[in-house]
Amino acid sequence: MEPTTTIRSYIEDYIRKQGYTLQYFADISGVNAGTLSAIIKGTRPIAMAQLDLITQGMKLEEGYFYEIYGAECFVESAPHWRRLEPFLQRCAELDKLECIQKIIQEVTDDRSYISELFEMAEGMLERGQQQAARMLYECVAECEKYQHSERLALCQYRIFTLSLGQNQHDNLRAAVHFEPYINRLDEERQLDAIKDLANTYASLRYRDKAFDLAEELDQKTKILQSYTKKKIDKCDRLTAYPLFVYRAYSNLLKSSACEKQGRYEEALLYTEVYAKLAKVPEPDEEDQIYIDKFAGWAEANTYLYKLMMGDQNVLPAYVEFIERNEEEILPAIINILEAANKFDRNIDDILNRFSDRINSEINGLKGYTEQMKNEIYAAFLLERSLYHLNRHEYSEGLKQLMCCLRESVRFNNQTDIIHCISLYEKYKNMGTTEIEYQYKLIMMEVQKSYEKKEDLLCNLA
Incomplete structure (x- = not known):
C-alpha cells in the first residue's frame, strides 16, 4: 500500500475491482449506502465503528487501516477527543501499540488532552491493557515533567509498577527513578x-x-x-x-x-x-x-x-506447619536447606517427603510478585546445589548449580551469577563433560549479553 493511499480511495478501488454496486457493498458491510457514499466523496469523516465494519466487509484483518486512519484523522488534521478516544481504545484492544505511540506523540502538543489521556490510561490498566496504559502514562508524565503535581507522581508510580520484570538491573533503575516522586502522592x-x-x-x-x-x-x-479514627469503607479508601x-x-x-x-x-x-x-x-x-x-x-x-540460631528442636514443628500450609512449601524448604547448609545437617528425609510438592509449586508459586517468584526459585536452586555439594554429591550438586546459573543469567541477577561461577570454579574438577559443556554454553550467553550492551552504548555515544 502506498503511503499516499487514502482509506476513501482504497474503498473505492475495492468496490470497482470487485464489480460491486455501492448498495451491494453497503449491504455486505452493514454501513448505510448514503453514509458510504459520503465517506467515499470525502464529505463525511469515517467513524471507528464504520471503519471496522468496512474492514470486515472487505475481508481484511481487524485494524488493517488503523495506521492510515491515525495519520488522516489525528496528524494531518486537528484531532477531536470524541474521535481520538475510541481509536486509542481499539488500538489497545487489538494490541496496535505502534499506532498508539505515533498518535500520542503528535497530539500531546495540545495540552488540553492530558487529563483525558491520564483517565484513559487508568481505564486501560483496570482492563489489563498494561502496555498501552504505560505508553499513555509515559506521555502524560513527559508533558507534565516540570509540574509538581500529584498526577505526575501517580503516573510515575504506575510506570514504576509496570516496569518491574525479570531483569534485576532494569528493576533497580525503575526504583531509583521513581523514589523521588513518592512524597507527591x-x-x-x-x-x-x-x-x-x-x-x-x-x-x-x-x-x-x-x-x-x-x-x-x-x-x-x-x-x-x-x-483516621473511623474505619474507611473498602469502596472509599x-x-x-x-x-x-x-x-x-x-x-x-x-x-x-x-x-x-x-x-x-x-x-x-x-x-x-x-x-x-x-x-x-x-x-x-x-x-x-x-x-x-x-x-x-x-x-x-x-x-x-x-x-537459624541452631535450635533443631523446632524442626518437627516447622515441618508440621508446612504440611498444613502447602502454599508455603517452597519458601520453607529453602529455609530448611539454608539451615542444613549452615549447620551441616542431613535433611534427605524432608526433601524426599516433599519432593513431588516442591516440583509442582515451582511451576505455580502463588501470592508473590514476578520478582519475588524469580528470587525464590533462584534461592531454592542455589541452596539445593550447596546442600548436595556439601554432602559430596557432586553430580546432582553441579546439575542444580547449572540450573541456578541459567536462571540467574535469564533474570540478569548478577549477585547469583557471580556466586554460581565461584562455586563452579571450586567444584569443576568433580563435574562431567556434559556439565562443562553446559557451563560453556551459558557463559557464551553471558558474553553475548555484554556485547549487546557494549554495542548499545557505542550507538548512544
Missing part, C-alpha cells in the same frame, strides 16, 4: 508506593534500604491511623489494604531484612510486633484474611529464626 497512596518500593529493594538485596523504607511505612501509617496491614507488613519487612543479615534475635522481635499489630478488634471478612496471613507468617518465621 496522596498520603494513602504513599503507603502502597512505599510498600512496593521496599519489596523491590528487598528482592534486589538492598537490605538496609528495604529496612529504612519499612520504617518509613510504619511511621506514615501510624500518622494516618492517628487522625485509596489504599489496596486495610490500614493495620501496612504497619504489620512494615515490621514483617524489617524482620526479613534482619534475617537476611543474620540478625535473628532482632528478626524475632519484629515478628512479635507484627503478630500483635495484625490482631484488630471486631474484624470484618477482609480483615480476617490478613489476620490469618500474618498469623501464619509469624508462626513460620518464628520456627525459621530459631532454626
Whole structure:
C-alpha cells in the first residue's frame, strides 16, 4: 500500500475491482449506502465503528487501516477527543501499540488532552491493557515533567509498577527513578508506593534500604491511623489494604531484612510486633484474611529464626506447619536447606517427603510478585546445589548449580551469577563433560549479553 493511499480511495478501488454496486457493498458491510457514499466523496469523516465494519466487509484483518486512519484523522488534521478516544481504545484492544505511540506523540502538543489521556490510561490498566496504559502514562508524565503535581507522581508510580520484570538491573533503575516522586502522592497512596518500593529493594538485596523504607511505612501509617479514627469503607479508601496491614507488613519487612543479615534475635522481635499489630478488634471478612496471613507468617518465621540460631528442636514443628500450609512449601524448604547448609545437617528425609510438592509449586508459586517468584526459585536452586555439594554429591550438586546459573543469567541477577561461577570454579574438577559443556554454553550467553550492551552504548555515544 502506498503511503499516499487514502482509506476513501482504497474503498473505492475495492468496490470497482470487485464489480460491486455501492448498495451491494453497503449491504455486505452493514454501513448505510448514503453514509458510504459520503465517506467515499470525502464529505463525511469515517467513524471507528464504520471503519471496522468496512474492514470486515472487505475481508481484511481487524485494524488493517488503523495506521492510515491515525495519520488522516489525528496528524494531518486537528484531532477531536470524541474521535481520538475510541481509536486509542481499539488500538489497545487489538494490541496496535505502534499506532498508539505515533498518535500520542503528535497530539500531546495540545495540552488540553492530558487529563483525558491520564483517565484513559487508568481505564486501560483496570482492563489489563498494561502496555498501552504505560505508553499513555509515559506521555502524560513527559508533558507534565516540570509540574509538581500529584498526577505526575501517580503516573510515575504506575510506570514504576509496570516496569518491574525479570531483569534485576532494569528493576533497580525503575526504583531509583521513581523514589523521588513518592512524597507527591496522596498520603494513602504513599503507603502502597512505599510498600512496593521496599519489596523491590528487598528482592534486589538492598537490605538496609528495604529496612529504612519499612520504617518509613510504619511511621506514615501510624500518622494516618492517628487522625483516621473511623474505619474507611473498602469502596472509599485509596489504599489496596486495610490500614493495620501496612504497619504489620512494615515490621514483617524489617524482620526479613534482619534475617537476611543474620540478625535473628532482632528478626524475632519484629515478628512479635507484627503478630500483635495484625490482631484488630471486631474484624470484618477482609480483615480476617490478613489476620490469618500474618498469623501464619509469624508462626513460620518464628520456627525459621530459631532454626537459624541452631535450635533443631523446632524442626518437627516447622515441618508440621508446612504440611498444613502447602502454599508455603517452597519458601520453607529453602529455609530448611539454608539451615542444613549452615549447620551441616542431613535433611534427605524432608526433601524426599516433599519432593513431588516442591516440583509442582515451582511451576505455580502463588501470592508473590514476578520478582519475588524469580528470587525464590533462584534461592531454592542455589541452596539445593550447596546442600548436595556439601554432602559430596557432586553430580546432582553441579546439575542444580547449572540450573541456578541459567536462571540467574535469564533474570540478569548478577549477585547469583557471580556466586554460581565461584562455586563452579571450586567444584569443576568433580563435574562431567556434559556439565562443562553446559557451563560453556551459558557463559557464551553471558558474553553475548555484554556485547549487546557494549554495542548499545557505542550507538548512544
